[in-house]
Structure formats: C-alpha cells, structure tokens
Amino acid sequence: MSLTLEQPAASAPDLASGPGCARTPASVSSILAARAQQALDVRLYAPYPDVVIIRVAGPLWQSTASLLMLRLEQQIHRAPHVIVDLSLVDELDADAASELRATVAKAQRSGTQVHLAGVGSEAIAEPLRQVDPGWRLVAGPADAVLATLNLDAAGHHRTVPHTVPTTVPTRDLAPLASTPAGNAL
Numbered sequence: 001m002s003l004t005l006e007q008p009a010a011s012a013p014d015l016a017s018g019p020g021c022a023r024t025p026a027s028v029s030s031i032l033a034a035r036a037q038q039a040l041d042v043r044l045y046a047p048y049p050d051v052v053i054i055r056v057a058g059p060l061w062q063s064t065a066s067l068l069m070l071r072l073e074q075q076i077h078r079a080p081h082v083i084v085d086l087s088l089v090d091e092l093d094a095d096a097a098s099e100l101r102a103t104v105a106k107a108q109r110s111g112t113q114v115h116l117a118g119v120g121s122e123a124i125a126e127p128l129r130q131v132d133p134g135w136r137l138v139a140g141p142a143d144a145v146l147a148t149l150n151l152d153a154a155g156h157h158r159t160v161p162h163t164v165p166t167t168v169p170t171r172d173l174a175p176l177a178s179t180p181a182g183n184a185l
Helices: 028-037 065-074 094-109 122-131 142-148 170-178
Strands: 041-048 051-060 081-092 113-117
Touching: 041 065, 051 065, 051 142, 065 081, 065 094, 081 094, 081 122, 081 142, 094 113, 094 122, 113 142
Parallel strands: 051 081, 081 113
Antiparallel strands: 041 051
16 A cells, blocks of 8 residues: 655745735745846856857856956957857846847957857847847857867968969969870879
C-alpha cells in the first residue's frame, strides 16, 4: 500500500497592502528586485593583438547593461576589432539594445569595428533590429566572426595598400601569350 501526500501549494508573499492597493501576489517592485539580483557576466578575451572578444552571459537589461557598456568603451582604442558575443544572453530589453547601439556608434566613430555575434535567438535579435534595422547580426559565435576578419598569421589586421595597380603592364603578358595552349604554367 502506498500513500501519496499532497503538499499545499506555496503562495507568493502578498507585498501589496494598504488602502486602495489591489491584492496581488507580486508587486512591480518585487519583480524588479528579483531582476536586479540576476547579474550580468562580462568577460574579455584577446585571442590576437588586434581583436578583443567580449563574452556576455545572463540577462541584458537596462539595469545590467552598464557593465557591458563600460567594458566596450574600455576597448575602443585597444583593438581595431571588438566582437561582442551575445550567445549566452537569455534576455535583452529595448533600453539595453538602445544603449548598446549608442556605444557601438561611439566605437565606430573612433575607428573600432564592433561585431555582434551569437545573435541566434529571436528574443535577442528582435530588440536589436528595432533599434537599428540595418544592423549586421551574426547568429554564429564569436569564432564565426573571427574567421571572417582579415588577419595575418600573427593576428594583426591586414591593411589593403592604398595604391592598387589598375592596369597590367604589357610586358608581363608576353610570356603568357607565347605559351602553347596545351601546356600548363
């Protein structure tokens, strides 16, 4: 014979009280207090001299965004490329997205290219698109962006020479013109 004991459901504390207050299981202030207890984790990683990756984990709200903005602003003159990896961000509100856009614009005015990676979920992509519909968002992780950067073997940003020849001298074409069609070079 087995016995099943049922426990009464625990109710949330009633925080709203006083005349004229509706009795609700949780007030706005208790929700905000619970949100404030969830911290944002921001870690920096510099795999190459010209690249800094900022890995972000946790909820990115207006109340938690200041740490990310501080770290991003600190990297503006440190490297030509900063990759912000949002793959471990579980929530993003519109205020934090606006703040991020303003900080990215500041970085870009200073010559630092900021790349957003890990924007695979719609919950993260939508607030960013609302702030800037033209924002280039990469669904893959930071490594996906890193693979597309023009870096040399030492991890330095390659620059394209300012003078690129637009015509090929005719003397360079002469050996090709005299090569028999069946022979490979």
